[in-house]
Amino acid sequence: MTTSRSDALTELFEPKSIAVVGASNRPGTVGMTLFRNILQAGFRGVVYPVNPSWPSVSGVHCYPDVAHLPEAPDLGIVIVPARSVQGVVQELGRAGTRGVIVISSGFREVGGAGIDLEDELIRTAQRYRMSLVGPNCFGLLNTDPSVSLNATFSQNLPPRGNIAFVSQSGALGAGILQYGIAERIGFSQFVSVGNRAGVDENDLLQYLGRDPATRVILLYVESLANGRRFLEAAREVTELKPVLVIKSGRTPAGERAARSHTGSLAQSGRDQLYDALFEQSGVERVESIGELFRTAKVFSAGLQLNGPRLAILTNSGGPGIVAADAAARRGLELPLPSDSERAQLARFLSPSAALANPVDMTADAGPSQWEQALRIILDSARTDGVLAISTPTGTLTGAAVARALLAAHSKSPKALTACLFGVTDLSEDVAVLEAGGVPTFTFPEEAVQGLGSLARYRAWLNRPRTEVRKFTVDLRAARAVLARARRAGISVLPEYAARELVTAFGIPFAKARRVRTAEEAVAAAREVGYPVVLKVASPDISHKTEVGGVLLHLEDANAVREAVREMTANLRTRAPAARIEGFEVEAEIHGGKEVLIGLQRDPGFGPVVVFGLGGIYVEVLRDVTFRLAPVRPLSAVHMIESVKAFPLLQGVRGEPASDLAALAEAIERISQISVELPEVAELDLNPLIVRGVGSGVVAVDARVVLAPPSTPARSASAGRSGSGSRRTPPSGGRTPRRR
Numbered sequence: 001m002t003t004s005r006s007d008a009l010t011e012l013f014e015p016k017s018i019a020v021v022g023a024s025n026r027p028g029t030v031g032m033t034l035f036r037n038i039l040q041a042g043f044r045g046v047v048y049p050v051n052p053s054w055p056s057v058s059g060v061h062c063y064p065d066v067a068h069l070p071e072a073p074d075l076g077i078v079i080v081p082a083r084s085v086q087g088v089v090q091e092l093g094r095a096g097t098r099g100v101i102v103i104s105s106g107f108r109e110v111g112g113a114g115i116d117l118e119d120e121l122i123r124t125a126q127r128y129r130m131s132l133v134g135p136n137c138f139g140l141l142n143t144d145p146s147v148s149l150n151a152t153f154s155q156n157l158p159p160r161g162n163i164a165f166v167s168q169s170g171a172l173g174a175g176i177l178q179y180g181i182a183e184r185i186g187f188s189q190f191v192s193v194g195n196r197a198g199v200d201e202n203d204l205l206q207y208l209g210r211d212p213a214t215r216v217i218l219l220y221v222e223s224l225a226n227g228r229r230f231l232e233a234a235r236e237v238t239e240l241k242p243v244l245v246i247k248s249g250r251t252p253a254g255e256r257a258a259r260s261h262t263g264s265l266a267q268s269g270r271d272q273l274y275d276a277l278f279e280q281s282g283v284e285r286v287e288s289i290g291e292l293f294r295t296a297k298v299f300s301a302g303l304q305l306n307g308p309r310l311a312i313l314t315n316s317g318g319p320g321i322v323a324a325d326a327a328a329r330r331g332l333e334l335p336l337p338s339d340s341e342r343a344q345l346a347r348f349l350s351p352s353a354a355l356a357n358p359v360d361m362t363a364d365a366g367p368s369q370w371e372q373a374l375r376i377i378l379d380s381a382r383t384d385g386v387l388a389i390s391t392p393t394g395t396l397t398g399a400a401v402a403r404a405l406l407a408a409h410s411k412s413p414k415a416l417t418a419c420l421f422g423v424t425d426l427s428e429d430v431a432v433l434e435a436g437g438v439p440t441f442t443f444p445e446e447a448v449q450g451l452g453s454l455a456r457y458r459a460w461l462n463r464p465r466t467e468v469r470k471f472t473v474d475l476r477a478a479r480a481v482l483a484r485a486r487r488a489g490i491s492v493l494p495e496y497a498a499r500e501l502v503t504a505f506g507i508p509f510a511k512a513r514r515v516r517t518a519e520e521a522v523a524a525a526r527e528v529g530y531p532v533v534l535k536v537a538s539p540d541i542s543h544k545t546e547v548g549g550v551l552l553h554l555e556d557a558n559a560v561r562e563a564v565r566e567m568t569a570n571l572r573t574r575a576p577a578a579r580i581e582g583f584e585v586e587a588e589i590h591g592g593k594e595v596l597i598g599l600q601r602d603p604g605f606g607p608v609v610v611f612g613l614g615g616i617y618v619e620v621l622r623d624v625t626f627r628l629a630p631v632r633p634l635s636a637v638h639m640i641e642s643v644k645a646f647p648l649l650q651g652v653r654g655e656p657a658s659d660l661a662a663l664a665e666a667i668e669r670i671s672q673i674s675v676e677l678p679e680v681a682e683l684d685l686n687p688l689i690v691r692g693v694g695s696g697v698v699a700v701d702a703r704v705v706l707a708p709p710s711t712p713a714r715s716a717s718a719g720r721s722g723s724g725s726r727r728t729p730p731s732g733g734r735t736p737r738r739r
Contacts, residue, residue, distance in 0.1 A: 597666055659696055
C-alpha cells in the first residue's frame, strides 16, 4: 500500500500521553465525561487535565494551560468554546504535540463566522503539521489492551474485536457503540471525523488497512471529502480486507442548469456515482445500519466462501423458503444435492424429509441427524457454504443444536452460519456458536445478506485484472480543434468540431459534409448516399431541433433543396442572431441499437464516464450506469452488462446480437479523452449506433462542452487534495438535449 498521511496517525490511536484541554468536574459536561472515560477505560499512558478553573479533575492534578504541562503530550483533546479552540491548538503545536482531536462544535456546521474559525483552525494545524480530527466530533477509541483508549463521551468501552468503524455522525457513532455492546460486537478502533477539517475517511482507510488488529472496516458517510482519493485508497485496502459502507443522502436537490445529456444524468443520478465508485473500488454498499453490522459479523468471523453456491439445512419448511427467496435476491445459487448425497441423507432422515435445497429434515431430526446431514452437505463439491436454520422442538434444545453444528463445523473450512428460532431464551446457545466461529442470526434473511456480501467480496478478490488501454489517437488534431474554439471564444463546440475531436480518438461517425448552398448540399448528399439528414452548422445553436435546425429522411435532390430552403426560413425566425456557418449533410443511419456514451467532470469524483440506452428517451428511462475514468476493459464490459437494456444488445426474438466488443472499446476511447484532454468538461455521443457483431459502432451526434479557460477541468491523473480541502459538489437537473 502506498505511503500517505495515514502513516502519521499513530499519535492519534496510540498516544503515550494525552492532554484534555477543557477537562472538568462539572457534572453532565463533556469535559467531565470524556476525562473520566479515559481513566475508567484503563488508558495505559499518562493523561493530563488542563483547565484554569480546577486544581484537580477526578483526583488528577490539573494544569492551568498547555505551557505548564510537564511534557508535550502526544495527543491533545480540545473541549473549549469554538472561539478559543484555535489558540489552544496553537499552544499544543508550539509545545510539539502532533495529534489533536477537537470535540468542540460551532464551526463550519453552523455557517457564518464558524466557517472562518474552521479555516483558521485548519491553517494552524497545517502550520504545526498536526493530525487533526474534528472539529464537532464524538471522539476516538482504541480497544488494543496495550492502549485502552476511550477518548469519547460514550461511557462504556465496547468489547475488543476486529471491526473498525469510521463515522461522519457523532450521534450515530454513540448509538453504534451502545449497539455493539448490546450485540456483543467487538471493535478494534472507532473514530468520529466530524467536520473533517483535517483527517478524513481516506486517511483513515489507509491507516486501518495497515492495522493488523482490524479485519473489517465500516464507514458511515454522508459525502466524501475526495471521491478520487477514495477510489485510490479503497482499491488498495479492499485487496487486503473488506470495506463496508452505508452512504446516506440518496436524493440531493438540484442546483445548476444542464447543457448535455451526460451532465443531466450525472447530476440527477448522483447517487449512482457513489454506486459506481464503490463497485470500482470493491467496497460493499449496504442499505441500513442493521445490515451493516449483520454483514460485518459474517466478515469478522473470517468465514471462507469461495463461490456463490449456498446450501440451506433446516428442520422447518417456512424459514427455509424465506432463506431461499433471500438467496435468490442476493445473487446466491442453491444447487441440488447429488444423487449420491441424497441417498446418504435418506438413510438416516425421516421419509417425509425434503432432500432438495433447502434440505428440510422436518421436526423429527435430532442432534445426531443434524451433525450427519451437515457433514454431508459441507463435504459436497457442489456447496461453498451452508446456512443452518433450527427451530428447537421437543428434546431438541438450542444447546444440542449448537453442539451438533460446532462438531460438523470443526471438520470443514467452509462457511457456516446459523439461525436459531425458539420461544425460550437462546442467547447462551448463540454465544456458544459465535465463540466457535459460527455467526448466528435471529432471522434467515439476515444471514443471507452477510453471505451474499461475502460471496461478492470473494468474486472481487478473484476477478480478472485488466490494465487501462491507451489507444493510438490523433492528439494533434484534437488539440487543434480545442485551440480554434479557444481563439473563437466558444465553450460549446459546433457539432462538426465535436465530431472532428471525437473522430481523432478513433470513434467513427456517419459520413458527412459541410456545405453552404443548396446545390453544394445536393452534391454532398449524392456523395454520402441517400437518405440523408440536414443539420445547421452554427457555434451559437446548441439545441438544433428547437430552432428547426435538423431535418430527417431526405430521399432525393429535391428533398434536399427544399430542406435547405425550409431550414433557412426557420433560422431567420427562430435564431436571427445566430452565426450560420452553413449546413451539415449527413448519411442517415438505419438499423442497430441506439446507446449513449459520455463523460462529465465532477469536482469531487473527477472525470466520470456514463453509458446507457440512447436516443430521445435517455432522460426518461434513465437506464444508465457510471464509472470513474480511466475505465479499464473489464469495467467497460461490466458497464454494458449492467444496464437493463443489455438483453436488447445481446439480441432478442431473432434480432442480431450487437457488436459488444466495439461498444466496449468506444467506452474506453471516450475515457481516454478525459485523461488526454482535461479541457473537455462534458461530452456525449447520443445516439451512438451499435451495429451487428463485426460491424462496429457509428456516432450520429456529438456534443462537447469546454471548461472555462481560467478553471481547467480536473483530469483523472490530477494530484490529491490535502485533508481539509473542500469542494462544492454540483447538483441539479440538466436540460434534455435533442438532435
